[in-house]
Structures are given as structure tokens and as C-alpha cells.
Amino acid sequence: MQKLSDQLSTSGSRAVRLDSFGGPEVLEICEVPAPQAGPGQVRVRVTAAGLNPMDWFMTADADTAVRFGLSLPAGFGTDYAGVVDQVGDGVTGFAPGDRVFGGALSRAVADFVVVDPTGGIAANEAHHTPDGVDDRTAATLTIAGRTASAALAVVELGPDDTVLIGGAAGGVGVFVVQMARIAGARVIGTGSATSADFLRALGAEPVAYGDGLADRVRALAPRGITAAIDLHGMETAHAARALGVPDTRITTIAAQVDGITPTNGANAAPGALEKLARLIATGRLRVPIAASFPVEQIRAAVELQAGRHVKGKVVIDL
Template identity: 40%
Template sequence: MAVQWIAPKFGGPEALTLVEADVPPPAAGEVTIDVRAAGVNPADYKHLAAERGPDRPLPLLIGYEVAGVLSAVGPGTEIASGGGTVGDPVVAFRISGGYASQVTVPAKDVFAKPEALDYPAAANLLLAGSTAAEALHVTRVAEGETILVHGASGAVGVSVLQQARLIGARVVGTASERNFDLVRGFGAEPIAYGPGLVDRARAAAPEGIAAVIDTVGTDEAIDSVGELLADAGRAVTIVVSDRSRAAGVTAIGGAQPASAAFRDAVRARLLDLAADGRLVVPVARSLPLDEALAALDLVRGTHPGGKVALIP
């Protein structure tokens, strides 16, 4: 018998309850994964809110990405990266119900796990990584350009720093001073939040800022777009708001069809980058699966210093 976190009602993390669950055997086109680690993301608790669509059937399942071992494979089925036999280490993303000890999911969302990543890191690669890749794609970042990343020390920000460096772009990143060394460690120049941010960005990039990527959704981040860019079309946010709409800043999110299609398409490339050691995932904490509420508190609260994983 597997265990799984579900939400019988809409709300915040307090709506979640841990239950025993029968996991169905995989049909054709499906596989079953014994979960070794589940990634924890802000999108997880946001998924529980009624504002995301109160017509969704209850109970809600939570968790978009896991890493684990194949325990069953449906008839005539291969995983997305090819092959797939019982015992193979794998990564799965964009799935539903990853906060569990075992899941049956579509094989098209399952890939071989890179040996370079342990299970907690692998379970946290693809949501942040695909979001970062889409942000760079939407803002058309090119080699030789300098970009400003708001929230550079967060999970999406750190992935943006790495992927921008692979493109050949220079990054100036906002962060709290306690995270400056983390930002520098990924090749970016940190600047502090707060009054004077735009002046600090201009001083750090006298050549000019070509694009702005916002991962925090603050008024300060959105307001910087109008001051630093002549074309708001080269700015993107992952936190849509009335302010971002008024500023003409494009918002991206996994629930949008275009975002979903891009993120699905980029998964294999991100896994290849991780396999080669060109994309890493800092993990701050690993907690037991039954401490999911504490894990969500970590990602909702002060910066945990890296990703958080749940271990069944």
C-alpha cells in the first residue's frame, strides 16, 4: 500500500492530509515509479488555491516532479528517453500527485535519471529548469547581452544564471546580501534589493540591460522594466499581477498552453545538460515524506538556500 498527500478541499497546505492509496498498475503508455524523492515547489501550494479553478475535481493531488525507480512498465511501453525496464532510475515531470511513495504516470513524462544527479537533485531539476529556459526563450536572450534577473538566488533564478551563461549572456542578479556569494558562484554579479536598485543595475551594466527576468513578482521588479528597457516585450515574469499587465510584461506559467508545450519540449535538453554537469541543482534540505507541511513552509518562508525534497 502506498501513501500519498491529497487535499480533500481547496485552501493552503493545511488542507493536505496523508492517506494510504492503492496505486493502479500501469496500462499501455504508463509506468509505475517507486518514488525516491519528490521535488517541492511554490507551484505545489498554489495548486491548492480555489482561485486556480474551483471547478477542479476533489481531492486534489500535489507534486509535479519526482525521481525514483521503475517498478512496473505497461505493455508495449517505453519512457520518453527510450527503453525503460523495472529497476531503472528515472525522473518524471509534469505529472500529478508526486507527493507519494509510489505513482503511476504517463510514460511520455518519464526520462532516464542522469547519473550526475542524486535523487533529491533530480527531483528538483525540471520545474525550475524549464521555467528558466522558457524565460530566456521568451525574452530572446542572446550571446553577448547583459540581462537583469530578479530573485537570482532562488531556484528559478539559479537555473537562469546557469543557462544564461551557457548562452554566453552576462547576468546582473538581485538578491539579499547574504546570498551574494551564491549568485557570484554561478557567474553573475549580485546587486541588492531596495531603493536605488535601478541605479545599481545601471552601474553594474554600463553597456545597458537587454532583458529583464522577474522571478519574485515585487512592485520593484516590475517597475524596473519601464526604467531599464525601451521594449517591455523583452521582460518576463513568473508572477502575473495587475501591475505586470499594466507594464506590458509577459507572464509565463505551466498552466498556459504555450508554456506547457515549451516546458515539455525542453525537458530532454535540460536532462542532457545535467548529465554533462553543466546544470546543477543546489538542494538545501531533504525531509521525510510525512513532513510535507514543514517542507512547504520552507519554500513559502525565508529563502531556504536551495531546493527542498521529500523522501518517502
């Protein structure tokens, strides 16, 4: 692979690549052959790529990478949005010029991605981007949107519920909070003191995380909470148990707790992303973009996102 820092021809296709596993310092923008759409595939000219914690987590070391089926040299990023520019044999429902978004596991931060739009496999997919949803927003939907939808399906919220959401200001939290409110639930969201106004704007009642969480939640909701979604670790799940929430109405995405059902985006119901995109297109749900970076600043973008204090989503422009 030839690094852009050395020489990039005007006909080259850019992609962020790793020649070794590690942190943001191993990310390089490289010139690579443009991928070609085969039978059943479409090629997308990527305009924006959204970052998620899983992007840097699964490329941090060789053992974790193997669990995700990754080998060197590896790409980076999964969420993308852009425009179809090549359609393989046998593909229906997509044509050059269609705006799309989706997932391309650990290869989305690139000028082009090739995906199977009909294969039904998470992180190898394409969905039509509705009018009213810009590409930066569409590029944030796949991983976080799938995860949020799957977590909400476990706890099945309704108007009679008060739900505690841990890590509510993060990339998945912004979706979970708003979708829980759309379902009619009262939402209490954990966060730092600096995230309180942000959480209120999303529709959540903020509560500080850390020691004494259960007591603070009890003071906010004397009649109790009925469900909990822990998007950060185990603290919210343990607090919910202490407050009498049954394990069947608690879920986690970043840790496993005996007796509690964990969630990941692969469990999302068919059509979950289309439903989410429609909510955004009709103005019922918004996606806060915390920061956007040109692809040349990929290392700075990942450092910001990996700090886990971002309120909303981080996007790469291509």
C-alpha cells in the same frame, strides 16, 4: 482514506493528501491503493519529490484549485524522480528498473505515480535520468527547469547581453542564472543581502531588490542591460523598462504586465528537460539543494518552501 497517524498496514502505499484546501496544516500522509499502469502508462516507485511554489499555490483555495483541474480529495506536489516498476501495454522505450524523472500534477509526493511518458503533456511525463544525476537532483528539474528554459527562449540571450534576473536565488532562478551564463551573457541577479554570496557562486552579480533597483543596476552596468527575466513579481520588469529594455526582451513568470510576454513551463521546447539533465550530468550546471525532508515532515518542508526565502530547492525523500 485512512490516515497514517491512525494505522498503516505494511502493504499500504503512502501518499500526501488534502481533504480540504488550505495551507501546510491540511496536508496528511495517507494509505491509498497503489495505482496501476494502464495502456500507454508507466508506474514509477518515487524516491524523491521536489517542491515548487505552484504546489501550495494551487491547493491553497478551492477557486485556484479549479483552475488547475483539481478536486478533493487531492494529492500534492508535481516534480518526482524514481524507478519504473510497472509498464503498461503499448509503451516502448521504458522498462522496469529504468531511472526516470518528470512531472505528475499534484500527486508526486507519494510512493507511486502513474504517468504517460509519450503523451507530450507537461506534468504528466517521464524522462530517463542520465548517469551522473542523483534522484534528489532529478526531482527538482521538471517545473523549474521547464520554466527557466521557456523564459530564456523568450529573451534569447547571447554573449553580447547583460540580463537582469529578478528573484535569482529562488528555485527557478538557480537554473536561469546558470543557463544564461552558459549562453555567454553577463548576469545581474536581484536578491536579499544574505543571498549575495550564493548568487556570486552561481555566476551572477548580486544587486539588492526594493526601491531604487533601477539606479543600483545602472551603477553596476553603466552601458545598460539588454534583457530581463522577472521570476518574483513585477519589480524587475518595471526596472528594466525604466532602463530602456524593450518589452520584447522582458518576460515574467509570476505576474502579468501589459505589453510583456509572460512565461510558464508548458511553453518549454521539446527536449528542454533532457538538455538540462545532460548539463547537470556533465558538470556544467548544478542544482543547490537547500534542504531535504522525510515525507513524514511534509508540513515543515512546505512551510520552509512557502516562505520564499529558500536559496535553491527543497526535496522530499520517500
